[in-house]
Amino acid sequence: MAGGGNFASYEHAIKQTWSSRDPKELEIYKTLDAQDIYKVCTAFSKRYKDEGVVYICGGDGSFSEAASALAHTQTALGFIPAGSCNDFARTL
Numbered sequence: 001m002a003g004g005g006n007f008a009s010y011e012h013a014i015k016q017t018w019s020s021r022d023p024k025e026l027e028i029y030k031t032l033d034a035q036d037i038y039k040v041c042t043a044f045s046k047r048y049k050d051e052g053v054v055y056i057c058g059g060d061g062s063f064s065e066a067a068s069a070l071a072h073t074q075t076a077l078g079f080i081p082a083g084s085c086n087d088f089a090r091t092l
Contacts, residue, residue, distance in 0.1 A: 010057050010082060037062055041069035050074035059083015 007030050018026050029040050041054055056066045057080040070077050081089035 010080070014055075014057070014080075031058075031062075035065075037065040038069040041066050041075075045070055045073040045075040048075065050076075052076070053078055055080055057082050059086060060088045063088055 011028055011030075014028060015026070027044075029036070031037055031040075037056065037058075044052060044054055053076040054066060054070060055078040056063050059081070060083055062083070063077075063079050066077055079089060083089075
């Protein structure tokens with residue numbers, strides 16, 4: 001999650017949603033600086049290929065960075081809109 005969102009509340013909600021699954025199947029990362037999303041998504045895609053799904057919790061910029069990292073890979077991408085405008089999510 002990037003920007004000024006409330007990471008702790010989103011993290012808690014995500015863990016609650018996935019509580020019935022094996023905790024080892026869930027990895028949550030908080031971005032710390034520019035290009036974190038790209039780096040994490042690229043590494044995740046190389047490790048899990050088509051067996052993993054990346055969910056981005058953030059705004060349009062975060063989603064765009066993840067989409068760029070995962071383009072031309074077999075890794076699926078999901079979006080949890082948590083930005084200030086969420087224009088992309090509303091367009092979908």
